[in-house]
Amino acid sequence: VEAGPDYPDFDTAPYDIRDNSALGFLEHDWGFVARAGDAEVPLLRGRVVGGSSAVNATNALRPLESDFDRWVTLGLEEWGWDDCLKAFIELESDGAPGPWHGSNGRVPIRRYETSELQPFQGAFVHAALRAGHQWVSDLNGPGAIGVGPTPMNRDRNTRMTAARTHLDARVRARPNLRIRPGAEVDRLHVQRGRVHAVSLVGGEMIEGDVFVLCAGSVGSPLILLRSGIGDSDLSAVGVEQVADAAGVGRHLREHPAAMVVFEADSAEMRGMFPVAQTMLTASSGLSDDALIDLHVIPLTIAPDQFALMVSPVRPLATGSVTLRSASVEAHPSIDLALFGHEHDLAVGLRGIEIARSLARDAAFDGLLGAELAPGVGDDHVALTRAIREAPSLYYHACGTCSMGPADSPDAVVDPFGRVRSVEGLWVIDASIFPDIPSTPTNLATMMVASRCAGALSDLI
Ligand SMILES: Cc1cc2nc3c(=O)[nH]c(=O)nc-3n(C[C@H](O)[C@H](O)[C@H](O)COP(=O)(O)OP(=O)(O)OC[C@H]3O[C@@H](n4cnc5c(N)ncnc54)[C@H](O)[C@@H]3O)c2cc1C
Numbered sequence: 458v459e460a461g462p463d464y465p466d467f468d469t470a471p472y473d474i475r476d477n478s479a480l481g482f483l484e485h486d487w488g489f490v491a492r493a494g495d496a497e498v499p500l501l502r503g504r505v506v507g508g509s510s511a512v513n514a515t516n517a518l519r520p521l522e523s524d525f526d527r528w529v530t531l532g533l534e535e536w537g538w539d540d541c542l543k544a545f546i547e548l549e550s551d552g553a554p555g556p557w558h559g560s561n562g563r564v565p566i567r568r569y570e571t572s573e574l575q576p577f578q579g580a581f582v583h584a585a586l587r588a589g590h591q592w593v594s595d596l597n598g599p600g601a602i603g604v605g606p607t608p609m610n611r612d613r614n615t616r617m618t619a620a621r622t623h624l625d626a627r628v629r630a631r632p633n634l635r636i637r638p639g640a641e642v643d644r645l646h647v648q649r650g651r652v653h654a655v656s657l658v659g660g661e662m663i664e665g666d667v668f669v670l671c672a673g674s675v676g677s678p679l680i681l682l683r684s685g686i687g688d689s690d691l692s693a694v695g696v697e698q699v700a701d702a703a704g705v706g707r708h709l710r711e712h713p714a715a716m717v718v719f720e721a722d723s724a725e726m727r728g729m730f731p732v733a734q735t736m737l738t739a740s741s742g743l744s745d746d747a748l749i750d751l752h753v754i755p756l757t758i759a760p761d762q763f764a765l766m767v768s769p770v771r772p773l774a775t776g777s778v779t780l781r782s783a784s785v786e787a788h789p790s791i792d793l794a795l796f797g798h799e800h801d802l803a804v805g806l807r808g809i810e811i812a813r814s815l816a817r818d819a820a821f822d823g824l825l826g827a828e829l830a831p832g833v834g835d836d837h838v839a840l841t842r843a844i845r846e847a848p849s850l851y852y853h854a855c856g857t858c859s860m861g862p863a864d865s866p867d868a869v870v871d872p873f874g875r876v877r878s879v880e881g882l883w884v885i886d887a888s889i890f891p892d893i894p895s896t897p898t899n900l901a902t903m904m905v906a907s908r909c910a911g912a913l914s915d916l917i
Pocket residue numbers: 458459460461480481501502503504505506507508509510512513514515516517518640641642643671672673674676677680851852853854885886887888897898899900902
């Protein structure tokens with residue numbers, strides 16, 4: 458049951474779904490606006506079969522072993538690295554060598570050859586190497602840290618969306634599968650502690666024994682809250698609480714980002730595409746529990762603008778998703794808390810220093826002009842004001858229905874997505890991550906989903 462449209466024939470899907478350089482700003486978005494301090498930012502979320510995987514940048518990094526070590530430390534020993542690695546290997550089809558890669562999975566992973574790099578991307582690699590960063594041909598390899606081609610779930614320049622990789626013609630022909638596009642879920646109905654139906658906008662009810670909510674880090678908490686599954690404050694917006702689940706909508710995690718934008722030689726932009734090809738992973742030296750806490754990504758963002766996007770990928774700030782009203786039409790209140798923690802800000806400022814020094818390298822001579830943003834000097838007070846006034850994000854929201862052990866008061870779901878406070882309901886999407894990985898979240902979501910789905914099918 459999906460609010461957006463379905464495109465079973467990918468070749469005739471609209472351009473913004475097919476082209477992996479078209480980043481979700483177009484037709485298939487929910488139009489959410491989030492708060493980040495005093496600023497407001499669009500929080501893009503895909504509204505189409507395939508979800509945000511159908512509008513995203515196809516960066517296919519896996520979380521690091523240390524990310525899952527943190528999940529285990531939170532009491533989730535089911536999510537140790539060995540089990541997760543096995544599931545990643547099953548998921549992917551990657552030509553890169555190494556026993557940590559699979560070659561028969563549904564998701565193809567590709568990297569650009571050096572000879573295919575745009576002048577700006579090639580210059581970025583040269584600058585990073587000269588600054589002492591290591592060349593890494595496989596950023597998903599164990600211990601990889603440095604600059605290299607971004608692993609991407611793409612086929613040439615087309616996006617390998619989750620719908621394209623997982624809902625192929627054979628799957629769609631299964632007699633027990635019916636896909637309902639254009640059907641927006643209003644809420645779930647609970648009777649005697651068990652979910653027995655879901656109602657759609659327009660009033661249609663669908664009854665069932667088992668419900669799996671996969672509406673993402675904004676949609677899943679909203680549906681739970683509208684259904685009365687949340688904390689006791691729900692009555693303030695006219696919703697009767699039917700199950701106590703205090704963690705719903707809390708612990709929203711996101712990777713903040715700052716854009717260092719330069720004028721660029723449009724003749725060298727080569728029509729702007731592809732927008733992204735390479736990236737740098739680095740350490741700011743400021744995080745205790747993560748070696749890699751910074752990503753720097755070179756992007757062509759306009760016909761004459763080039764940006765180095767800097768993201769502190771081990772952020773500590775937490776935000777929230779709450780209801781403004783019980784009505785499905787009301788937009789939620791979303792607080793992203795971007796750069797809301799001093800640590801995230803300090804790592805971000807260090808990232809801007811790194812980005813600026815890379816941009817000064819001779820490799821960019823003749824390609825880059827003046828800095829357009831943040832456009833202030835190195836003074837931390839001015840820089841802080843500039844990035845807090847115009848924060849950006851990497852679009853990896855997670856954690857709003859987080860999993861946890863039975864004794865964790867805020868755990869909405871058990872280690873495989875079963876909602877703790879009602880029967881017959883699972884949440885399986887990025888909202889159940891107990892902590893944000895230090896990487897983009899798409900592959901992680903698919904891996905978590907495949908393991909939770911396996912556990913669920915063993916049960917029913
Ligand atoms: C612009 C953008 C760029 C990104 N770039 C990358 C990247 O390069 N690499 C990466 O790894 N990750 C990236 N991500 C993140 C990644 O795509 C997400 O983490 C992942 O898709 C999350 O999957 P999900 O299943 O949790 O939610 P989603 O993919 O958001 O799916 C939720 C689905 O539920 C539907 N839905 C929600 N509410 C309702 C309702 N009430 N009724 C019916 N249907 C509903 C939505 O329409 C949507 O189809 C990006 C995300 C965005 C938005």
